[in-house]
Amino acid sequence: MEAKRQDSEKANETNTVNSQEDGDKDYDKVADKRLAKRIAWLMIPLLSTLQALDLINSFTLNYSSVLGLFNDINLTNEEFGLAGSFTFIGMLVTQILNQYFFQRFPIAKYYGVMVFCWGVTSACTALASNFYQLAILRFFVGVFQGCNLIAHFLIIGMFFRRNEQTLWVTIMIASNYTGMALSGLLGYAVGFMDGFAHMHAWKWLMIIFGSITGILGVFVFVLLPDTPHSRWLRLSGEEIELMNSRIRDNGTVKTEKMNFAHIKESLVDIRFYCYMIAGILNTMPIACTTQFSSQLIKLMGFSNLHSVLLNIPIAVTTILLIFFALYLNQRFQQSYYIFIFLSLISMVGILLLCVLPEGPAELIGIFLSSTAPGAVIFQAIIVNNIIGYTKRVFFLGTAAAFYTAGNAVGPIIIGSTNAQEHYYPALIAFIIFIGSGCSLMFFIRQMNVRDNNKRDKLERQGQLPPLPARREELDWTDGMDLHFRYRL
Numbered sequence: 001m002e003a004k005r006q007d008s009e010k011a012n013e014t015n016t017v018n019s020q021e022d023g024d025k026d027y028d029k030v031a032d033k034r035l036a037k038r039i040a041w042l043m044i045p046l047l048s049t050l051q052a053l054d055l056i057n058s059f060t061l062n063y064s065s066v067l068g069l070f071n072d073i074n075l076t077n078e079e080f081g082l083a084g085s086f087t088f089i090g091m092l093v094t095q096i097l098n099q100y101f102f103q104r105f106p107i108a109k110y111y112g113v114m115v116f117c118w119g120v121t122s123a124c125t126a127l128a129s130n131f132y133q134l135a136i137l138r139f140f141v142g143v144f145q146g147c148n149l150i151a152h153f154l155i156i157g158m159f160f161r162r163n164e165q166t167l168w169v170t171i172m173i174a175s176n177y178t179g180m181a182l183s184g185l186l187g188y189a190v191g192f193m194d195g196f197a198h199m200h201a202w203k204w205l206m207i208i209f210g211s212i213t214g215i216l217g218v219f220v221f222v223l224l225p226d227t228p229h230s231r232w233l234r235l236s237g238e239e240i241e242l243m244n245s246r247i248r249d250n251g252t253v254k255t256e257k258m259n260f261a262h263i264k265e266s267l268v269d270i271r272f273y274c275y276m277i278a279g280i281l282n283t284m285p286i287a288c289t290t291q292f293s294s295q296l297i298k299l300m301g302f303s304n305l306h307s308v309l310l311n312i313p314i315a316v317t318t319i320l321l322i323f324f325a326l327y328l329n330q331r332f333q334q335s336y337y338i339f340i341f342l343s344l345i346s347m348v349g350i351l352l353l354c355v356l357p358e359g360p361a362e363l364i365g366i367f368l369s370s371t372a373p374g375a376v377i378f379q380a381i382i383v384n385n386i387i388g389y390t391k392r393v394f395f396l397g398t399a400a401a402f403y404t405a406g407n408a409v410g411p412i413i414i415g416s417t418n419a420q421e422h423y424y425p426a427l428i429a430f431i432i433f434i435g436s437g438c439s440l441m442f443f444i445r446q447m448n449v450r451d452n453n454k455r456d457k458l459e460r461q462g463q464l465p466p467l468p469a470r471r472e473e474l475d476w477t478d479g480m481d482l483h484f485r486y487r488l
Helices: 002-011 029-064 069-073 077-104 107-127 131-145 148-159 162-193 201-223 237-250 260-267 270-289 293-299 304-309 311-332 335-355 360-368 372-385 389-415 424-460
Strands: none
Touching: 029 077, 029 107, 029 131, 029 148, 029 162, 029 201, 029 237, 029 311, 069 201, 077 107, 077 131, 077 148, 077 389, 107 131, 107 148, 107 201, 148 162, 148 372, 148 389, 162 201, 162 311, 162 372, 260 389, 270 335, 270 372, 270 389, 270 424, 293 304, 293 360, 304 311, 311 335, 311 360, 311 372, 335 360, 335 372, 335 424, 372 389, 389 424
16 A cells, blocks of 8 residues: 555656645645635635625615714714624624634534624614614624634635735625625615605615525535535545645644634734734724715715715725735745834825825725735734634634734724714824734734744744644644744
């Protein structure tokens, strides 16, 4: 059997690639690419659609602000900011449950139930008749919607090699903003349904997109592969070995038992706190291009429907910047520096909102202000550099909690400032937040350089223990596995 395997390897010598990160000597590159394509076709369209709906459902509240919501519910500007924040407060509350249930249950089953409930609750938002009902319903939308990002990143981290993960993280975030572009177009179209069946257009937004989301929850529950050896993948014997190689490469295999040593390792590592603080600082300014974008555009002199429609070029610009981020990362392999560079672009965009004369020219600022391109690299950094299943769940769950906290606080910061002041105090605060996040990410990079150098030195001196034959079964973290190298 061993001789046969060696003959096969020699026959495919031109189709193999060396993999220092996973400990395998080689693997069939062509067969592995075929497997990667099959995995992608089975999962990425569904995940991308859900990621698009994530932002579409978030933007239903944004567009509702200019499609009759304020009149129907008698909202103040401050209450509108709070209503949006309640969605993210719900997401924040659910993160503790997510960290437990994603460990204990099959990802697709738990995620499918949550998506179904998310869609139903979102559709029911059309029934709200006062601020308190709206706030409660948006809170529960957040509770059910809050597992979206962590589910997608866990699946990407489980099925794809480390050098593939940035691409799929990029696709997920780009799908978000594809949803934003579509929501602008669809929101504009639904705006003409105002008065249909004696309901304002904002109610139709909630009903239509909530219903679509609920239906997709059923598809997730039934069809989404959630383990590397799922029956939906129909793996052959050779492909099972390739999948095992993928597990070794990404350093993480799903386990149902929580490993508290992983959590302890995270809590005593200063990088954990730096990541989380940098995440929330990078997230708060997103309010400029999400919940408050229509109102910012309206201040530039545009009509209500045009304020909705102009969210489309904002989304398109953001998508282009996201793929620019992917290109830079693939070209230079310097994720932390690229994050800082993209954050500087966001800072320039927000600064332009402050200094350009009031009018259409300010659109340039809002086009560049999104911190989403930096968020792509930020999420990819975590997925690439954190291994061990419990540790990865803990990191992603906590990062999602800080992300939702940032999304909750951002609208409050803008909503608490005066629209007549063009939201200048909030915009200046956002510039400071982004700059502080860049400093923290630079600090983390320097720590990773230090640890990589230490491990390289141990390897040169022959002091590293040999790699175990089935390393993936040990569920080591990046701190435990001295053969692991942090991506910079």
